[in-house]
Amino acid sequence: MAADTFIPLTIKAVERETAEAISVLFDLPNEHEAAFAFKAGQHLTLKVDIDGEEVRRNYSLCAAPHEGKLKVAIKQIAGGRFSTWANQSLEPGQAIEVMPPHGSFTWAFDAARQANYVGFAGGSGITPVLSLLKTALQEEPKSNFTLLYGNRASSDIIFLEEIASIKDRFMGRFQVYHFLEDELEDIELFNGRLDSDKLADLIGTLITPEDVTAAFICGPGPMMDAIEVSLKTAGLGEDQILLERFTTGAPSAAQAAADRELTQKVAGLEMQVRLEGRTRKLVFDGAQDNILDTARAKGLPAPYACKAGVCATCRAKLLSGEVKQRATYGLSKEDAAAGYVLTCQSIPLTEDVVLDFEG
Numbered sequence: 585m586a587a588d589t590f591i592p593l594t595i596k597a598v599e600r601e602t603a604e605a606i607s608v609l610f611d612l613p614n615e616h617e618a619a620f621a622f623k624a625g626q627h628l629t630l631k632v633d634i635d636g637e638e639v640r641r642n643y644s645l646c647a648a649p650h651e652g653k654l655k656v657a658i659k660q661i662a663g664g665r666f667s668t669w670a671n672q673s674l675e676p677g678q679a680i681e682v683m684p685p686h687g688s689f690t691w692a693f694d695a696a697r698q699a700n701y702v703g704f705a706g707g708s709g710i711t712p713v714l715s716l717l718k719t720a721l722q723e724e725p726k727s728n729f730t731l732l733y734g735n736r737a738s739s740d741i742i743f744l745e746e747i748a749s750i751k752d753r754f755m756g757r758f759q760v761y762h763f764l765e766d767e768l769e770d771i772e773l774f775n776g777r778l779d780s781d782k783l784a785d786l787i788g789t790l791i792t793p794e795d796v797t798a799a800f801i802c803g804p805g806p807m808m809d810a811i812e813v814s815l816k817t818a819g820l821g822e823d824q825i826l827l828e829r830f831t832t833g834a835p836s837a838a839q840a841a842a843d844r845e846l847t848q849k850v851a852g853l854e855m856q857v858r859l860e861g862r863t864r865k866l867v868f869d870g871a872q873d874n875i876l877d878t879a880r881a882k883g884l885p886a887p888y889a890c891k892a893g894v895c896a897t898c899r900a901k902l903l904s905g906e907v908k909q910r911a912t913y914g915l916s917k918e919d920a921a922a923g924y925v926l927t928c929q930s931i932p933l934t935e936d937v938v939l940d941f942e943g
């Protein structure tokens with residue numbers, strides 16, 4: 585993302601998907617089609633003003649690129665400022681500031697390939713997985729997709745009907761299995777959450793690891809961790825496991841204290857930041873906690889969304905010097921290898937740090 589660019593888009597439709605989740609379809613004028621072209625699995629950053637305060641959140645696109653729709657799902661989470669506001673207030677005709685799509689939870693689909701994909705989704709984690717599975721089935725006519733989808737109860741299943749209709753349409757190439765924590769199903773395998781014990785039951789029955797081309801995982805952190813470890817133990821390589829995190833856990837008290845201490849130690853280091861075609865000299869501000877906040881406090885429009893290390897909206901290329909990152913969840917392996925860092929998670933370690941937000 586070159587800069588902190590948002591474009592106002594009008595909401596075309598708001599559908600209630602479950603008691604706690606809505607889907608939001610944006611109207612996309614021709615003039616913005618190119619800017620909002622996206623890959624399966626990517627997300628949008630939405631920006632609104634709630635009670636005089638700017639609030640940004642990322643939401644994954646649930647449509648596939650070939651569907652020509654810009655649509656996200658927003659699940660209301662307890663205490664969630666944006667999600668509560670959106671579930672109560674959004675309606676057709678309203679305009680919202682939207683950043684063009686981004687994100688690395690995606691895959692290069694190839695019509696000639698014959699692949700077996702597995703998607704693991706928990707709750708609203710279905711949104712990017714739905715986009716990926718629709719794309720896989722549409723673009724790779726010889727490929728199969730198996731979806732394992734965990735929820736508390738059947739009433740919580742977002743896109744239940746759409747998933748059923750995909751199953752009808754791609755019969756033989758798409759399998760879906762629902763796992764419910766608080767509702768008992770006849771087959772014991774489908775009761776309970778997608779944790780390590782469940783994965784042990786699934787591997788070798790519903791999942792044959794040696795046949796899996798790639799696995800896409802999105803949902804609560806502990807579920808994702810358990811699935812990732814189980815799949816690696818079963819023999820899948822890192823390149824075959826793609827993860828999309830919506831949130832991260834808080835660091836331990838000891839880690840937070842160590843981070844604070846280091847941040848104070850490096851306060852005052854000089855840096856350079858390249859943004860919007862200009863290079864600015866900055867002094868790292870220990871009171872701002874990270875490079876992104878230091879840049880924004882100086883009036884630079886450095887882009888961001890989550891400030892938690894998961895979305896990569898704030899990524900910049902490190903051209904020289906050294907930084908320390910607290911988390912790198914949102915960086916793909918390719919981005920990390922190419923020298924990108926997450927500025928919301930970074931502090932400088934040396935005097936000669938140069939970061940390019942347009943790199």
Ligand code: FES
Binds near residue numbers: 893897899914
């Ligand atoms: S703003 Fe999301 S990773 Fe930095």
